[in-house]
Amino acid sequence: MAIQEQKDRPKGISLLTHILFILHLLIVCFFIEPVSSDQGWDGVVVIAADFQALQAFKQELIDSKGFLKSWNDSGYGACSGGWVGIKCAKGQVIVIQLPWKGFGGRITEKIGQLQALRKLSLHDNLIQGSIPRALGILPDLRGVQLFNNRLSGSIPATLGSSLFLQTLDLSNNSLTGVIPESLANSTKLYRLNLSFNSFSGSVPISFTRSSSLIFLDLQYNNLSGPIPDSWGHQKLSRLRNLDLSYNAINGSLPVSLSNLSSLVVLNLESNGLEDQIPESIVNLHNLSVLVLKRNKLRGPIPASVGNISSLTKLDLSENKFIGEIPFSLANLKGLNSFNVSYNNLSGPVPAPLSQKFNGSSFVGNIELCGYSRSPPCPSPAPLQNLPSSPSAKPRHKNKKLSTKDIILIAAGALLIILLVLCLILLCCLIRRRDASKEKDGRTTTRAASASAAAARVEKGTPPSAGEVEAGGETGGKLVHFDGPMVFAADDLLCATAEIMGKSTYGTVYKATLEDGNQVAVKRLREKITKGQKEFESEVNLLGRVRHPNLLALRAYYLGPKGEKLLVFDYMPKGSLATFLHARGPETPVDWLTRMRIAKGVTRGLVYLHTQENIIHGNLTSSNVLLDEDTNAKIADFGLSRLMTAAANANVIATAGALGYRAPELSKLKKANTKTDAYSLGVIILELLTGKSPGEAMNGVDLPQWVASIVKEEWxxxxxxxxLMRDASSIGDELLNTLKLGLHCVDPSPSARPEFQQVLQQLEEIRPDTPASSVPSGDDGAGVPSTSE
Incomplete structure (x- = not known):
């Protein structure tokens, strides 16, 4: 009996195995259509529910550019990399990643069938309709990126049921309604961006109790009511960035905000906040950016703000603050942006602040003094005007001067008067003698230069290239290159000068000539330039370099005591750095202008490298100047040829501090085309981000910061x-330019593109219009940069 059972057992197991195998084949054949004979089966099968959901997803979208052609009707390749934007695990879709594809249409509700979906990334498309409620029933959903679309309607409250949700970005859409309290249900949610929509109602109180939120951005909505006063009560808050700007929030600043000990950025600009800043704000010891601009805050500025040593930006402008600016604010060593304009402040501005920031930081406070463009502060009352004590009065009345004292005082006064008269007489004699010498000298020395200049003006011809003029009364030599300016050495040396800036190479002045024309003069530091013979040889070569995107050298002057002056056209529009970072919100810079600047800089560098064999070596946005039509002109090219090796090493180190230096320069110590490519890449990223490479960005430089953000799909x-306001029309151009900029700043020099390739790609991204392809003029007119 036992033997018989042992014999029968293998038969039963074998029969069961065959039945299960046949059932498996039937299931596969039922749900998956057969693949054509010319395709090899990849061995990975998408489950039926997910295949149906993907088909519905495709049907609801408008794919005008054909990105979803690979999504075939058989399901072949869906889970093995054959379908663009799809990733699977064990036959189930876990990622849909299709940003920047130009999709229209809407998102299907059948997306709820993708029960293993973890990430949905459809940002920067043209998708309309509402957010599917079915997203809330996906148990493993971790990230949703739907920003920069045209979504409407409200946020489904069901999204709060996704307990593993970590990032939710719905910014820059047309969403309305109230923000659901349930969104904070997820204990994993650390990044929530709902900015640039039309949400109404108040800030959900549940957000204040979240122990996971790190980034909360609700700016540019229609939120109203007070800010909840229950932040961080559990002392578990990790919140680092809180932006509620450009809403209609009222009430006072909650004291509980001071519980957010990890907070780095607090932006409450353009709301209706009232009352005073709480003293407890000093507890925000990690705060770097505090913006309370354009509210109705009043009272004095708390001195305790000056104890937040990490502050780099403080904007309290356009409020109703009173009293004096606390001197403690001057102790904030890292403060690089400060604005208290348009309040009711009074008294003197602390000297360190007035020296560090210009008048625009303080204007609009009628009783404030002690800063540029303000009336001087009244001096303290002299001691003799102060009331004396009662006990002192009798002594003053009884004390009388003796006859001897009166005689001595009179004699001393008379002696002083005689000395003053003697000095005046002596000065007059010296001036008369100098005037007679000047008259005799000018009769001879100025006659030739004045007549030559007058002849050129009458004929309408500027000085020819390399034309040498005598250095006037002081000696020296002035050499003109081609250009529209006509002046003699004396005109240049006697011009009214105003310092524009200082740099490693020297000092830049704005000089107003006797005829009213303005030029920019760079006075080179004498100890860092080469000897006169070698200097003249190199500077004469630089004076002949001409290109529409290069700043032209117009003339140079060699003084009898070793002075070396370089003369350029003056242009008040200034540098790209000033143009991007020192403007107000009322002067935006559109994408067309930024792209034109990027192309201009690239064209100038192509010419320098290929036609003149010149490496710039110190390219920064301060060395890119802009003409009246905002065309780029590169300055300071070739100046390294005029300097000693030690001076050039110092310039390279300075460029590194500003964030433009290629990493390999710390070892090479000599620039090349690849290091120039890196600097160009930084400028491209600067144009795209609007951020200065010198800004602190969590301890990393601008290229590293951009790369980290792109990696996280933010x-x-x-x-x-x-730029994001026009993302629907220029999204592809922005993305492609971003890729190009990151290519230029590749850590490996050999991986960086050649300049001709960069220019070609920029022209492909946005082809030139006839009016903007080439700047007007045949040379580079600008103002020398003021920083190396």
Missing amino acids: TNEVFDLE
């Missing part, structure tokens, strides 16, 4: 907000 955080 691409909209990279671009300047001004």
Whole structure:
């Protein structure tokens, strides 16, 4: 009996195995259509429910550019990399990643069938309709990136059921309604961006109790009511970035905000906040950016703000603050942006602040004094005007001067008067003698230069290239290159000068000539330039370099005591750095202008490298100047040829501090085309982000910061907000330019593109219009940069 059972057992197991195998084949054949004979089966099968959901997803979208052609009707390749934007695990879709594809249409509700979906990334498309309620029933959903679309309707409250949700970015859409309290249900949610929509109601109180939120951005909505006063009560808050700007929030600043000990950025600009800043704000010891601009805050500015040593930006402008500016604010060593304009402040501005920031930081406070463009502060009352004590009065009345004292005082006064008269007489004699010498000298020395200049003016011809003029009364030599300016050495040396800036190479002045024309003069530091013979040889070569995107050298002057002056056209529009970073919100810079600047800089560098064999070596946005039509002109090219090796090493180190130096320069110590490519890449990223490479960005430089943001798929955080408003029309151009900029700043020099390739790609990204392809003029007119 036992033997018989042992014999029968293998038969039963074998029969069961065959039945299961046949059932498996039937299931596969039922749900998956057969693949054509010319395709090899990849061995990975998408489950039926997910295949149906993907088909519905495709049907609801408008794919005008054909990105979803690979999504065939058989399901072949869906889970083995054959379908663009799809990733699977064990036959189930876990990622849909299709940003920047130009999709229209809407998102299907059948997306709820993708029960293993973890990430949905459809940002920077043209998708309309509402957010599917079915997203809330996906148990493993971790990230949703739908920013920069045209979504409407409200946020489904069901999204709060996704307990593993970590990032939710719905910014820059047309969403309305109230923000659901349930969104904070997820204990994993650390990044929530709902900015640039039309949400109404108040800030959900549940957000204040979240122990996971790190980034909360609700700016540019229609939120109202007070800010909840229950932040961080559990002392578990990790919140680092809180932005509620450009809403209609009222009430006072909650004291509980001071519980957010990890907070780095607090932006409450353009709301209706009232009352005073709480003294407890000093507890925000990690705060770097505090913006309370354009509210109705009043009272004095708390001196305790000056104890937040990490502050780099403080904007309290356009409020109703009173009293004096606390001197403690002057102790904030890292403060690089400060604004208290348009309040009711009074008294003197602390000297360190007035020296560090210009008048625009303080204007609009009628009783404030002690800063540029303000009336001087009244001096303290002299001691003799102060009331004396009662006990002192009798002594003053009884004390009388003796006759001897009166005689001595009179004699001393008379002696002083005689000395003053003697000095005046002596000065007059010296001046008369100098005037007679000047008259005799000018009769001879100025006659030739004045007549030559007058002849050129009458004929309408500027000085020819390399034309040498005598150095006037002081000696020296002035050499003109081609250009529209006509002046003699004496005119240059006697011009009214105003310092524009200082740099490693020297000092830049704005000089107003006797005829009213203005030029820019760079006075080179004498100890860092080469000897006169070698200097003249190199500077004469630089004076002949001409290109529409290069700043032209117009003339140079060699003084009898070793002075060396370089003369350029003056242009008040200034540098790209000033143009991007020192403007107000009322002067936006559009994408067309930024792209034109990027192309201009690239064209100038192509010419320098290929036609003149010149490496710039110190390219920064301060060395890119802009003409009246905002065309780029590169300055300071070739100046390294005029300097000693030690001076050039110092310039390279300075460029590194500003964030433009290629990493390999710390070892090479000599620039080349690849290091120039890196600097160009930084400028491209600067144009895209609107951020200065010198800004502190969590301890990393601008290229590293951009790369980290792109890696996390928070691409909209990279671009300047001004550009994101037109993302629907220029999205592809922004993305392609971003890729090019990152290519230029590749850590490996050999991986960086050649300049001709960079120019070609920029022209392909946005072809030139006839009016903007080439700047007007045949040379580079500008103002020398003021920083190396």
